[in-house]
Amino acid sequence: MRNVRVYQDRDLLPPPRKEGRTAIYSDAHLTRLKLIISMLERGYAFAQIKEMIGAWESGRSLGEVLGLEEVVADRTWAVEKPRSVTLGELRRNFGSQITPSVVKRVIDLGILERRGRGFVTTSPLLYDAAVDMVALGIPLGETLTIAEDMLSKVGELGDDLAGLVKEHVVTRVATVEEAAPFYGDVMDRLRPLVFNALQAAAIRSAERLIPAVVGERMADVMAQTRVPEGSQEPSRG
Structure with a gap:
């Protein structure tokens, strides 16, 4: 409830309907709340969210505004379901490496x-x-360093892609009537596009690097066990 009051104080969320001392929140409030949280998670500031919501609401009916909000809020790219992890599991998987830090x-x-x-x-x-x-x-520790680097670099690629979409795609429509179906289609098409591109890049990298790393080590091992020149190879039978 604290966050809801913060959003109301910043004029992002309309006040609830009151019945006596009871505050009644509608589905419209829930939709708006989902949109606010989604935009905050994507790095938008309160002022930016207020400006965009204000622009959407300007001269529009509630139905038109909610239609566009639902397009954004109801489309999630998450394909993973959160999973519980106990401290005992962490210790089994990582042993003494799993310290508080x-x-x-x-x-x-x-x-x-x-x-x-x-x-x-x-x-x-x-x-x-x-x-x-x-x-x-x-x-x-080194595994986490790789994870940090990977997430950072993928994030940078995501920012680059977002810039391209903002520049060349999202400016094509000017009305809410056009925007809801258009943005819905764009978001549906971006998801497989991004996933497939990242997967293809990862596959190319794995096919190039992993055999090279393992192959180098195998060559070293074979060189160490090679029969010295001039010595007689053991008989085969």
């Missing part, structure tokens, strides 16, 4: 969130990747 680092990365006495991983794919890397023998 490391837990804080993982939380700061957004891979874990505290829930009561345990945790929830909001990105099971990243969490499982870290478990597999440590199981291979890569220290947890």
Whole structure:
């Protein structure tokens, strides 16, 4: 409720209908709240959100405004479902490497969130990747460094893509009537586009780097076990 009051104080969320001492929030409030939270998570400031909401509402009916808000708020790119992780599981997977400072680092990365006495991983794919890397023998600290670098670089690519979309795509429509179906279509098409492009880049990188790294080590091992010149090879039978 504290956040709701903050949004109301900043004129982002209309006040509820009152019945006696009871505050009644409608589906319209919920839709607006989802939009505000979604935009905050994407890095928009309160002032920017207020400006955009004000622009949408200018001269529009409530139905038109909510129609556009629902396009944005109801489309999530999340394909992972959060999963509970106990402290015991962390210790089993990472052993003595899972220190309080490391837990804080993982939380700061957004891979874990505290829930009561345990945790929830909001990105099971990243969490499982870290478990597999440590199981291979890569220290947890270095695994987290790679995760930080990867998330940072992917974030930069996302910013570049967002810039292109803002410049060449979202300016094509000028009315709410056009915007709702148009932006819905754009968001639906962007999701597979981004995922497929990142996946293709990751596959190319893996096909190039992983065989090279393993191959170099295999060559070293073979060189160390090679029969010295001039010596007689053992008989085969």
